[in-house]
Amino acid sequence: MLTSNSVLNENLREQLILLPEYFQGHLLLTLSALIVGIAISVPLGIWASQSPRVKQPLLTTVSIIQTFPSLAILALVVALLGGRIGFLPAFIALTLYSMLPIVRNTVAGLESVSASVIEAAKGIGMSPKQILSKIRLPLAMPIIIAGIRTATVWTVGLATLSTLVGASSFGNYIFTGIQTRNLVAVTVGSLASAALAVALDSMIGATQWLIEQRTEGVVSAKLKRTRIAVGSAIVLVFAIVGYGLIPQPKADFVIAGKPFTEQYIVAGLIAGE
Amino acid sequence: MIELSGVQKSYDGGKSYAVANTSFRVERGEFLALIGESGCGKTTTLKMINRLEEPSQGEILVNGQNIQDQNPETLRRNIGYVFQGIGLFPHRSVAENVAAVPQLLHWDNERIQARCEQILSMVGLPLDEYGDRYPRQLSGGQQQRVGVARALAAESEIVLMDEPFGALDPITRVEVQEEFKRIQKELNLTVVMVTHDMTEALMLADRVAVMKDGELLQIGSPSELLNNPQHEYVKKIVDMPKRRADRLEEIMGRNK
Ligand SMILES: Nc1ncnc2c1ncn2[C@@H]1O[C@H](COP(=O)(O)OP(=O)(O)OP(=O)(O)O)[C@@H](O)[C@H]1O
Numbered sequence: 001m002l003t004s005n006s007v008l009n010e011n012l013r014e015q016l017i018l019l020p021e022y023f024q025g026h027l028l029l030t031l032s033a034l035i036v037g038i039a040i041s042v043p044l045g046i047w048a049s050q051s052p053r054v055k056q057p058l059l060t061t062v063s064i065i066q067t068f069p070s071l072a073i074l075a076l077v078v079a080l081l082g083g084r085i086g087f088l089p090a091f092i093a094l095t096l097y098s099m100l101p102i103v104r105n106t107v108a109g110l111e112s113v114s115a116s117v118i119e120a121a122k123g124i125g126m127s128p129k130q131i132l133s134k135i136r137l138p139l140a141m142p143i144i145i146a147g148i149r150t151a152t153v154w155t156v157g158l159a160t161l162s163t164l165v166g167a168s169s170f171g172n173y174i175f176t177g178i179q180t181r182n183l184v185a186v187t188v189g190s191l192a193s194a195a196l197a198v199a200l201d202s203m204i205g206a207t208q209w210l211i212e213q214r215t216e217g218v219v220s221a222k223l224k225r226t227r228i229a230v231g232s233a234i235v236l237v238f239a240i241v242g243y244g245l246i247p248q249p250k251a252d253f254v255i256a257g258k259p260f261t262e263q264y265i266v267a268g269l270i271a272g273e
Numbered sequence: 274m275i276e277l278s279g280v281q282k283s284y285d286g287g288k289s290y291a292v293a294n295t296s297f298r299v300e301r302g303e304f305l306a307l308i309g310e311s312g313c314g315k316t317t318t319l320k321m322i323n324r325l326e327e328p329s330q331g332e333i334l335v336n337g338q339n340i341q342d343q344n345p346e347t348l349r350r351n352i353g354y355v356f357q358g359i360g361l362f363p364h365r366s367v368a369e370n371v372a373a374v375p376q377l378l379h380w381d382n383e384r385i386q387a388r389c390e391q392i393l394s395m396v397g398l399p400l401d402e403y404g405d406r407y408p409r410q411l412s413g414g415q416q417q418r419v420g421v422a423r424a425l426a427a428e429s430e431i432v433l434m435d436e437p438f439g440a441l442d443p444i445t446r447v448e449v450q451e452e453f454k455r456i457q458k459e460l461n462l463t464v465v466m467v468t469h470d471m472t473e474a475l476m477l478a479d480r481v482a483v484m485k486d487g488e489l490l491q492i493g494s495p496s497e498l499l500n501n502p503q504h505e506y507v508k509k510i511v512d513m514p515k516r517r518a519d520r521l522e523e524i525m526g527r528n529k
């Protein structure tokens with residue numbers, strides 16, 4: 001009993017040593033995919049909401065992307081990049097995957113603004129651009145943010161798969177764990193991924209709450225505490241990501257040397273070409 | 274000055290007309306009430322004046338200039354408009370709603386602030402108490418008064434109002450009506466007001482235009498309409514306030 005416990009502890013310790021690296025990889029991948037996903041999807045959503053000819057084809061396209069199995073998307077992106085592995089294919093696949101909820105909610109949010117409010121904006125002399133930026137977007141914001149939150153949770157989960165194309169993430173735990181029948185590694189990886197999803201989701205939720213509080217005009221103690229908490233969380237997240245962006249010598253080569261299943265998959269992909 | 278000549282509006286490519294062949298003229302400083310039953314084309318007429326709708330035929334002049342030749346946004350910023358559905362911006366405070374047009378016109382902040390204070394107190398919603406509230410925190414009648422304040426904020430000389438006092442309780446309504454009439458006279462505003470309430474039309478307006486099924490039946494001063502109605506419908510609707518007053522007197526007399 002005692003020995004099995006200490007073996008477990010030893011195993012756990014070994015896993016936890018890897019946590020900073022995987023955490024950083026996972027966070028970097030997720031956030032860059034999300035940020036680029038938002039930067040593409042929100043303008044696309046705006047465009048779609050203004051042009052009926054764009055709307056259906058666009059929504060259909062992003063839905064189709066979503067219906068592809070995520071693993072297949074990863075493999076396809078690797079293939080399209082000429083077999084290139086690592087961060088880039090994982091990043092592209094995740095960005096594509098994040099688009100549906102954001103595009104869809106942007107369109108839905110913009111369309112949810114009541115016609116009488118838009119008519120009033122037009123009637124007092126706002127230009128179409130002003131109506132968009134001063135009326136429609138602010139009113140659609142809660143719905144757009146809900147879409148971003150959905151995309152965040154999906155992306156964090158899917159980022160575990162990027163291990164298969166050689167990008168470092170919590171997926172490394174899961175896939176090594178499966179390979180080596182190490183349940184502790186699988187558990188650590190899954191819990192860490194879930195915790196990150198919850199944390200990012202709450203961060204966005206709290207930011208949104210803070211923005212909405214502005215419209216209530218009261219500054220409570222709770223508001224102050226949330227402000228500090230959210231502020232520090234955001235700073236922390238970007239510090240970690242920023243640190244990850246500093247090029248570290250040879251970091252790229254480490255990835256290719258990992259003895260995981262990725263090599264089989266990549267080998268298969270290359271062989272298949 | 275507003276002038277409509279031969280204005281028609283069809284929403285269905287000519288099968289039916291929401292407004293049929295309408296011409297009238299509202300002089301500077303004149304108060305015109307537009308009255309008629311639901312769906313007769315009052316809102317459509319009003320919207321055409323600030324180009325929220327474009328006429329299918331005919332011409333509209335504002336201050337002597339064809340509105341087709343004007344930039345619609347500039348035109349609208351210079352015409353106050355009270356919307357039938359109120360249309361306050363839900364994400365903006367009362368003060369921000371009222372400041373909307375002055376901001377579009379790039380007034381400086383001090384002037385906007387002073388104007389908000391003045392105009393909100395005029396509609397009985399002092400800035401100190403109501404300025405920071407959001408539309409959802411107001412009653413229907415209060416929202417409607419903010420709508421009126423927003424329309425008047427930029428000191429436009431022309432004001433279009435679509436049932437501006439409908440949601441007010443009788444006492445507040447009379448107060449706001451009288452206050453509005455006073456300002457209208459003082460500033461010599463040109464007003465077109467849509468209403469369902471003949472009493473309101475007769476009390477406030479210099480002239481009343483009666484519409485039915487898109488047609489302008491008759492336009493004239495209250496006494497012209499009362500003494501010389503040219504249609505059965507005009508007679509009926511103009512007589513309404515009087516009939517009600519008589520009926521009321523009868524009831525009061527009976528209960529004495
Ligand atoms: N955007 C539109 N598209 C099609 N038909 C319209 C549109 N707006 C109004 N109509 C039609 O035009 C006619 C006149 O409508 P309008 O809104 O001018 O009536 P109104 O006199 O203001 O009525 P109410 O007193 O009920 O507000 C109605 O038959 C209405 O159904």
Ligand SMILES: [Mg+2]
Binds near residue numbers: 315317
């Ligand atoms: Mg109407």
